[in-house]
Amino acid sequence: MNQAEELIEIVYSSYNGNLKVIKDEYGYNIISNKIIQSGLVIRKIWESVLIKIKNRAPEIKQALILGLGAGSVLQVLLELWPNILISGIEIDPVMINLGKKYYKLDTLLNLKIINTSAFEWIGNPGSNIFDIVLVDLFLKRNPRKILLESRFIERINNITTGKGIIIFNFLYHTKKDKKYVNGFSTKIKKIFPKIQPSRAESNYMFMCFK
Secondary structure, rough: OOOOOOOEEEEEOOOOOOEEEEEOOOOOEEEEEOOEEEOHHHHHHHHHHHHHHHHHOOOOOOOEEOOOOOOOOOHHHHHHOOEEEEEEEEEOHHHHHHHHHHHHHHHOOOEEOOOOHHHHHOOOOOOEEEEEEOHHHHHHEEHHHHHOHHHHHHHHOOOOOEEEEEEEEEEEOHHHHHHHHHHHHHOOOOOEEEEEEEEEEEEEEEEEEE
């Protein structure tokens, strides 16, 4: 940490290991395994992509986040689409509690938090249909292997509207990251008619259009 940073607390999560809450001049950051999980950097990464989506789809009403974390992306969604209704799926209750404590998730009337596995939820989503789905699924720093399974991607595709948009987020820093992203790219080209990749910081995102 530099002099402008302050360690607020460390909490243990069975899913994410030790989670450090660091405060700097811009607000709170949540860090696990030296990777920023929530904070301004994550917000900026999502903002760079969602602004492009706003120009294409100005009237998004229903959003799904698979891997809500502590909710850094929420303010971006609400600023771009003020009346949007958001369902956030997050398996880690510790991360949810940190989101409520430091990012005031429990004050957002547009947000419904569901504490469960994204993989279990997507298998039984009920009658929910979404205009946009954000997929941000990691175990510590690693993307979940099920993302390479066509059946999982197709289930996400099935719960989006006819003009629905799905955004997949990956780290893109190590050789292992890049190998995974290349494999995922090959997989989704067989499913979506239009894919627009986007680099942001050390992340790589795929914007998929039906």
